[in-house]
Amino acid sequence: MIEIKHITKSFDGEIVLKDISAVFESGKANMIIGPSGSGKTVLLKSIIGLHRIDSGRIEYDGRNLPDMRMKDIRVLRREVGMLFQGAALFDSMTVLENVMFPLEMFSTKTPDEQKERAYFCLQRVNMPERSYNLMPSEISGGMQKRVAIARAIALNPKYLFCDEPNSGLDPQTSLIIDKLIHEITQEYNITTIINSHDMNSIMEIGDNIIFIQQGEKKWQGCRHDIFHANCESLDNFVFASNLYKRIKSTQN
Amino acid sequence: MFRYNQIMNVFAHIGRYTQLMGRTLVRPDSWRISFRMFMKELDKIGLQTLPILIVMSVFMGAIMTIQTKLNTENPILPAYTTGLVTRDTLLLEFTSTILCLILAGKIGSSIASEIGTMRITEQIDALEIMGINSANYLILPKIMAFIIVMPFFVIISSAIGLFGGYLSALLTDIITVSDYLLGIQYAFIPYYVFYAVVKSVVFAFLIASIASYYGYYAYGGALDVGKASTNAVVNSSLLILLFDLIITDLMLN
Numbered sequence: 362m363i364e365i366k367h368i369t370k371s372f373d374g375e376i377v378l379k380d381i382s383a384v385f386e387s388g389k390a391n392m393i394i395g396p397s398g399s400g401k402t403v404l405l406k407s408i409i410g411l412h413r414i415d416s417g418r419i420e421y422d423g424r425n426l427p428d429m430r431m432k433d434i435r436v437l438r439r440e441v442g443m444l445f446q447g448a449a450l451f452d453s454m455t456v457l458e459n460v461m462f463p464l465e466m467f468s469t470k471t472p473d474e475q476k477e478r479a480y481f482c483l484q485r486v487n488m489p490e491r492s493y494n495l496m497p498s499e500i501s502g503g504m505q506k507r508v509a510i511a512r513a514i515a516l517n518p519k520y521l522f523c524d525e526p527n528s529g530l531d532p533q534t535s536l537i538i539d540k541l542i543h544e545i546t547q548e549y550n551i552t553t554i555i556n557s558h559d560m561n562s563i564m565e566i567g568d569n570i571i572f573i574q575q576g577e578k579k580w581q582g583c584r585h586d587i588f589h590a591n592c593e594s595l596d597n598f599v600f601a602s603n604l605y606k607r608i609k610s611t612q613n
Numbered sequence: 614m615f616r617y618n619q620i621m622n623v624f625a626h627i628g629r630y631t632q633l634m635g636r637t638l639v640r641p642d643s644w645r646i647s648f649r650m651f652m653k654e655l656d657k658i659g660l661q662t663l664p665i666l667i668v669m670s671v672f673m674g675a676i677m678t679i680q681t682k683l684n685t686e687n688p689i690l691p692a693y694t695t696g697l698v699t700r701d702t703l704l705l706e707f708t709s710t711i712l713c714l715i716l717a718g719k720i721g722s723s724i725a726s727e728i729g730t731m732r733i734t735e736q737i738d739a740l741e742i743m744g745i746n747s748a749n750y751l752i753l754p755k756i757m758a759f760i761i762v763m764p765f766f767v768i769i770s771s772a773i774g775l776f777g778g779y780l781s782a783l784l785t786d787i788i789t790v791s792d793y794l795l796g797i798q799y800a801f802i803p804y805y806v807f808y809a810v811v812k813s814v815v816f817a818f819l820i821a822s823i824a825s826y827y828g829y830y831a832y833g834g835a836l837d838v839g840k841a842s843t844n845a846v847v848n849s850s851l852l853i854l855l856f857d858l859i860i861t862d863l864m865l866n
Contacts, residue, residue, distance in 0.1 A: 409742060411738060411741065426728060435744040435745075435746070436744065437744075438741070438743060439741055439744040441742055443738075443739065445735045445739060449734060449735040449738065451736055463743050464742075465643070465645075466643050466646060466743065468746070502620075518826065522742075547643075554860040
């Protein structure tokens with residue numbers, strides 16, 4: 362479980378995150394949603410520790426990240442997997458080498474066991490075996506995301522972060538990636554935080570949703586509560602398209 | 614006149630560069646993986662640079678011999694002067710300083726753009742998230758590989774440059790081969806080789822670390838990676854000249 366308490370973050374005197382508190386439970390797809398420029402990515406990067414917060418607490422099962430020394434942060438990060446917006450696969454390595462990389466770096470497994478684990482992770486995300494020796498530039502965007510998920514779960518992380526996992530993907534592939542993240546979260550009881558503004562994702566897998574706007578938390582609930590939320594800014598964001606407006610009127 | 618902000622900017626760069634080197638020059642997370650990276654860099658920086666180094670050195674040696682002969686056309690000077698001057702110029706300046714200025718363009722820009730691209734495509738963030746010291750993992754093998762190959766570059770380039778001079782003596786009638794061979798052996802000071810090697814090692818460190826610095830702190834898009842690469846070449850070239858002056862004063866004066 363990750364708990365954030367009264368997080369404030371500013372850049373050059375401009376406040377980007379204002380007093381945000383939330384609890385992200387394990388085994389659930391926790392989503393941070395909001396319009397572009399609302400501070401989602403800054404919040405996610407602050408939780409991971411890529412940005413240093415001005416004040417507040419970020420507790421990973423009771424361990425407060427801002428109090429930790431760099432050495433301890435590195436140890437904590439070995440419990441973290443991350444799926445980046447652009448997959449961020451190492452372009453000088455093959456698909457298999459990308460997944461094996463964290464294992465080679467940190468696990469005490471033998472090379473054969475590492476390979477076995479990498480194969481398992483790649484099979485878990487339904488990557489065809491013929492693609493294992495291809496370079497990232499030789500596979501599709503959807504496949505790159507799947508390899509990135511395989512790499513993120515290679516070391517059995519306790520925490521998984523996904524920064525806009527569906528960006529640049531078609532709706533069908535997006536759905537596959539969403540389901541994969543959701544399944545893995547539940548299967549391994551991972552604390553997953555997903556940063557998204559994709560309505561399909563939100564409605565599909567959002568177990569715990571935090572809506573932020575202009576750096577402030579405006580609403581928190583699950584995907585079933587969204588239709589009945591009494592929050593104007595959330596309504597404007599979620600039901601911006603005619604399709605979702607119609608869905609909402611049908612629901613009501 | 615320099616403005617206050619510009620001066621502070623220079624100090625900010627020095628501070629960030631020192632911090633980056635502090636993170637780079639530490640024990641690797643995995644010796645095995647770092648060694649593998651180091652071997653890759655040896656291939657990339659060493660073997661793949663060798664062909665252009667050979668071509669440059671042959672031509673520079675040949676050109677230097679012809680120009681030296683033309684500029685020392687004087688009955689007072691002995692005939693072997695051309696060979697002697699060519700040898701010393703190659704050793705003292707060409708194979709260390711000029712070669713490093715050229716390599717700052719080739720290898721420096723390649724390092725800056727490689728690390729810069731990794732930065733903007735979030736590959737460096739991915740390393741950090743995995744708990745890896747990204748500066749150490751990416752930069753240290755490059756610095757070590759460049760420092761190790763550079764003395765060999767100096768020696769190979771000197772030898773090939775002298776061979777280029779020999780070719781110009783052989784193929785033109787500007788100087789006899791025997792005069793040239795006498796010149797390149799006459800009053801040889803072995804300390805000059807040591808001086809050239811020391812300079813080249815310092816320059817190799819400067820090129821690899823400055824290029825890595827600009828790449829590591831690149832942000833934005835492809836255009837910014839290009840800017841980082843240009844800055845890396847310009848600043849490492851300037852620092853090579855500055856350190857050339859300092860080392861020459863310390864070692865030869």
